[in-house]
Amino acid sequence: MNRAAKPLQVYVVEDSDIIRRLLTSAIESAGGELVGAADNAQQAIRQLQQLEPHLILIDLVLTSGSGFEVLDALQTGGVARGAVGVVFTNHTTTEDRERSLLLGASYFFDKSTQGRQALELINKMAAERQGRTSMR
């Protein structure tokens, strides 16, 4: 599959309908594509075995399982290789942050104070992919 010729493909692991809708709107506004979403870890891991998103946005608190399980599957389970894992959560203790980064998260954003930065990252990654695609 030629991933480079596609717009930014994003998968969202999030149990809040409102946050999921907000992220979907941000992804589409940036010119990206939401390739899937799940509100629990098991469904996310199962779907990510079939998908090759460029970016995965992960909440830590889910309806079942946790974002840590998803990060672990990305790091050790050979799932969605090459995807950038980004934690976007209200669970923001030092331990949560360190564990997320240890499990391979590239970024860790606090929903309550860094929402704008998370959306800016989506915009930046989408723009980078559009630039790369238009050069081909």
Added chain:
Amino acid sequence: MELGVSRELYKVMDALAALKIDLECEPHIPGDALVLSATKSRDACAALASAMTAMKKLVPMLDGKPGR
């Protein structure tokens, strides 16, 4: 803290975080950019409704009474 209580509290926090982003409250955003589209206004109202629903569920949990 009971699992149900913390889960509802996280729902409130998620709703408020979404509301904050929809309202573009960050101080570096210029005032003339603070115009809400109909979609964002509706999303903001949905976020408030979600927070209120979660808080209503919290009251009986914190009081130790079953939900109404």
